[in-house]
Amino acid sequence: MRMSFRSVALAAAGVVAAAGLVVAGATEAVAAPNFQVPFACNTVVTAATFSGHSPANAVDFQRSDITGMPVLASAGGTVSRVANEGDVSYGRWIEINHGGGYTTRYAHLSAQQVSVGQSVSLGQQIGKAGATGGVTGPHLHYEQRLNGTVLKAVLDGRAVPYYGHTSFTSHNKCGGNPYSPTEVCGSDYSVIDSHALTGGTVYLLYAAGTGRNCVATIKSTSVGTASAVSAHLQVEGSTQVTDSGSFAYYAGPVSRAAGSTCVKWGGSVGSSAYTSPYEHCG
Known part of the structure; x- marks a missing residue:
């Protein structure tokens, strides 16, 4: 069965990867997108997770020069929220709907560069990192959600450790394998x-x-x-x-x-x- 699947993959990998479909018998389920670090290819950032974070499984991306850095879509989808909470909570934030119940959120932005209903592709710039909302310093607050529940994040197939500070190198839109x-x-x-x-x-x-x-x-x-x-x-x-x-x-x-x-x-x-x-x- 694996060899048969791969034969199909060689002919239609782009379609399968984009749709994210996993078929088991007559039932069709949607697999999680292959979420990427939401910064430009080869950018190194620290993924910080800690007890007491709200929501608990959110990730704070940190870097000394993060202010104004382009923030990229970590998977393709449709922009579902573009909001500004002012000096509290998320501040300026964006939500992308990836289908199948999966969404991502990007908060404390200094700039928002997309609008609700807009289609975005993996690696497309959606805003810039900043320090808006209820923060003590600049960083990017990031969430992966399924049906509204915040999941423990997985980036490029690598599970983000909980809890700690872990270095990640972005492979977002570096080109290549789906x-x-x-x-x-x-x-x-x-x-x-x-x-x-x-x-x-x-x-x-x-x-x-x-x-x-x-x-x-x-x-x-x-x-x-x-x-x-x-x-x-x-x-x-x-x-x-x-x-x-x-x-x-x-x-x-x-x-x-x-x-x-x-x-x-x-x-x-x-x-x-x-x-x-x-x-x-x-």
């Missing part, structure tokens, strides 16, 4: 490690509910054109499992139950390859 590692492995997986290759990145993911690891290699060059790519996973004491071939977007998913057993993982894009030592043992 697939994220969680889209390849499944929404119950979270990225726990990664290694950059020339032409892509290999990811190790873990599903806490099942104790399974998954490896996926996501291409960043020759995207949409079939070329050599692989992903492999070995649970200590077992044989290595590999997915390799000429693929347009990714290799994997390669998944095995590991529990508290160490795993060796890796992958390749062309001649660039990586294999980890045995690690992630508990």
